[in-house]
Amino acid sequence: MKTTTRLTELREQMNDVTQKIVDLFQERQNISEEIGKEKEKNNLAILDLNRENEVIENVLKDVSDANKMTTTILVRELLALSRLKQSSNLELSRGNDLPKSEPIPEGPVAFQGVPGAWGEQAAGKLFPDREVIECEYFEDVFAKIKNGEAACGVVPIENSRTGAIGEVYDLLRKNSCYIVGQMWVKIRQSLLGVPGTTLHDVREILSHREALNQCGRFLKKYNWDLFEVSNTAVAAKTVTERGEKRVAAIGSRRAAELYGLEVLEDNISDDLNNRTRFIVIAAKPCYDENSTMMSVTFSTQHRSGALAAVLEPIGLYNINLSRIESRPVSPGSYRFFADIETSPFANGLDEAIATAASQAEYFEILGCYDTKEEE
Amino acid sequence: MAEKYKLSGRGNHPEDSIFDISGRKIGGGNFAVIAGPCSVETEPQILSIARDVKNAGASFLRGGAFKPRTSPYAFSGLGLDGLDLLKIARAKTDLPIVTEIMSIDYLEQFANDVDIIQIGARNMQNYDLLHAVGRLGKPVLLKRGLSSTIDELLLAAEHIMASGTEEVILCERGIRTFETATRNTLDLSAVPVIKALSHLPVIVDPSHGTGYWNLVEPMALAAAACGADGLIIEVHNHPEAALCDGEQSVTPGVFKNIVRKVNIVRDAIANA
Known part of the structure; x- marks a missing residue:
């Protein structure tokens, strides 16, 4: 690109300012660490919303109207990074630990319905040599995994045309099962x-x-x-x-x-390529080097920018968010479910997930798994 | 003379009782730490706290769904919704749940869903409730009434046991005295006194016993030193914003340090 003397000069000035900002940021993070220790000693929570709003209000007093929005974004980011610093010192798990890898356990596979159900066909394609167990309700599939009758279960979570199967998302929220596999199955109704x-x-x-x-x-x-x-x-x-x-x-x-x-x-679906995504669930997380997907669930506080703050670290680490779903928990409160395209061994993933988790009110990894397409 | 404490006394049962409750042991040298918020408020609140207290070393999760409050205008709990949230927290952490029953209206839900049924200080002498809960045969955590003697506490336990429950855990949670510097006066001498009379496990509640978060640690350490079989501690991730008893709740960070120090005290005494 063409450059001028003036441009070079301005860029040098800019570099100086950037360096100053970075140095000051390091200083701020060090102070933040001390604040974290003091809060822990005095039984104080890390997040203090009133204090954060006060900081922003004070800072904006001397800022011109034209720069108020951008300054707010910058200061919010500083506050969030400070919270991250303080929570990482707490050494309590924030739900961001990658689950330990284990093979999918041997044993019967539970599905909802009776023989001839799409769930049975999905189970047969994913596990051709295994015994299958019929369940009357989706809830029973989860219960049979929990009590050990089934080694894993196969349930639909999303249709290519009609979207999420809400009930299954709610069961994932309420039970402690992990997602250990998935397959898109052609549904010819x-x-x-x-x-x-x-x-x-x-x-x-x-x-x-x-x-x-x-x-x-x-x-x-x-x-x-x-x-x-x-x-x-x-x-x-x-x-x-x-x-x-x-x-x-x-x-x-x-x-x-x-x-x-x-x-x-025959084939009366609106979409002739109608497909349903079935997930494999198990009591413990299992994944191998082929895993390409990670599912997480989280909730945020009701305030501006809360959802963006959780998702931003995922974007910054260049991980593609392939799907996000929101489910009601109680009136006015929601739980999010997100799928990200990543290997569990990807460089920087730990930090991205830890940062995202620190911005959420509650955060949990639902599993890492490989995705299969029906032949 | 026939023994006064037929079932709870050491006369017919000289050895310390050891209970195995949903895979966690308490009594006879097994120390149990029960921790959680005063009341269940929201799903993220109870799930985050449950995970934090588990990682800090708690063996049971506490949380109020039905709250006895002095004022009728105070937050009185989420009720059955709170019980549902506790069940989700148990599924996620595998921590057995301890929660208070207020009336016999929800006996069936408590029988099905709760690992240890708590009978609060205010209900210690509600004999109909003691009998109804006793007939379930499920583990019970019985708290000492605010103005009850040790004798009355043991007789209340006797009511529960005579109705058919073997596993009763007694809890010292502070008594009413003329002292106003603390919410209650934590009667730690009750621990060795009860343990001399009864084979039942005795735990201590330093949160209600003192009413102030900064007194929880010293009294927890003292309880461990004087022979208690466990602790019940209120933990909240945001004490200032807690809907109930925030001033006596500790943060997960503070709680983690308490558990660490309690273990040091117990080791020191075991090796003394």
Whole structure:
């Protein structure tokens, strides 16, 4: 790039100022460390919001209106980095420890539903040689892992069209299971009825809520009554049991075969590439050198910039945040779930996660894992 | 003369009782540290504190869901929502939970969800509650009433045990005296007195016993030195903002140092 004498001169001045700022920053961090010790001695919390607001207010008094916004950003950052310094001296885990690696335990795999469920197919693809355990509810999958009946479980967490499966996120929040693997599974939903049924006969549709949502465009064409059941395969089984032409199910072709139903209309998902992401959960974290994903969950305080402060260290370390989901915990309070594309061994990851965790009210690593795509 | 303390006394049970509660031992040389906030406030609050106290060496998590408050206008706890949050904290840390029961209305939930049911100082002589909780057969933490004698405390334990519960832990939490410099007067002499009479584990609550965070450490050390089987300490990550009893709560950093020093005192006495 072209340069002028004046530009060189200005840049030199700029370098001097930068150096001064950096030196002063080091000095500030040293004072901050002393403050941290004094707070610990006097039973005081690290975060003092009133004090932080006071600092910003005082600083802004002599700043021109045009520079108020940028100065606020700078000072906020200084305050956050000071908090980080103070909490790192506490030597208490802030939930940022990378879980220790162990192999995925041998043993049966739990899924929600009955044979023919998409969860069963996902479990079969991920663990072809393992025994599977049927569970009535998602909650039971978590319970069976906790009590040792199942070595791991396979549950859906996200659909390519309809988004997050909220219930599974809430169960991840409430239980102590880790995510140890994942697979995107093609979901080809079909309309299933007892043999000889035509579309004219159908009056009622049974299926899982997610499946009904995934086929919204197809269902709109008909004036059918829609009924939610716990699982697509449970829907297929019920249609067989009732044996009436007026009732049909939305589910997999495999469910049709298993329960002796006919495919009345194939591939009725709105999105012909409809896919669902299934995660593998286990009681202990497991990962290997192939892991490419890390999932974390955190909550923040209700104040401006709180969410950005948690995410910023992840951005600064050049780690891609591939997904963020927010779930309500109690009225007005939320829990975030984030997926980041990183190997657990990446350089600088420890520090990025520790910094992010120090900015959160609560922070937890849910697991590191490899991602598989269905062939 | 028949023994007054049939079940809690040493007459029929000369050895110290050792209880194994959800995998954690207490009594007969097993020291238990119960720690957590006065009351469960929010999910991040209880989850962060639970993790911090576990890392600092606590063996049980305490937290109030139903709070007996002197003033009817004070925060009285989250109720069953608080119990749910404690269960999440237990799932995340594996720390068994200790929480106070206020009435028999929620007996079933406490029976299913709580590892140690606490009967507070104000309910020590609520005999219907003692019998109802005693019939559950679950471990009980019985706190000494603010104006109760040691004899009354042991007889209250007797009520619980006679109803069918073996595992009763007694707790000295300060008594009412003319002294106003502290919230209560922590009666540490109760520890050796009770231990001479009873085989039940005795723990000390230096938080309620003194009412001030800076007195928690010295009295915790004294309790460990005088033979207590454990401590129950209020820990809050933001004492100034605590919805209840902030002035007697210690931060996780202070708590960590207390546990470290308590272990030094116990080792010193064991090797004396």
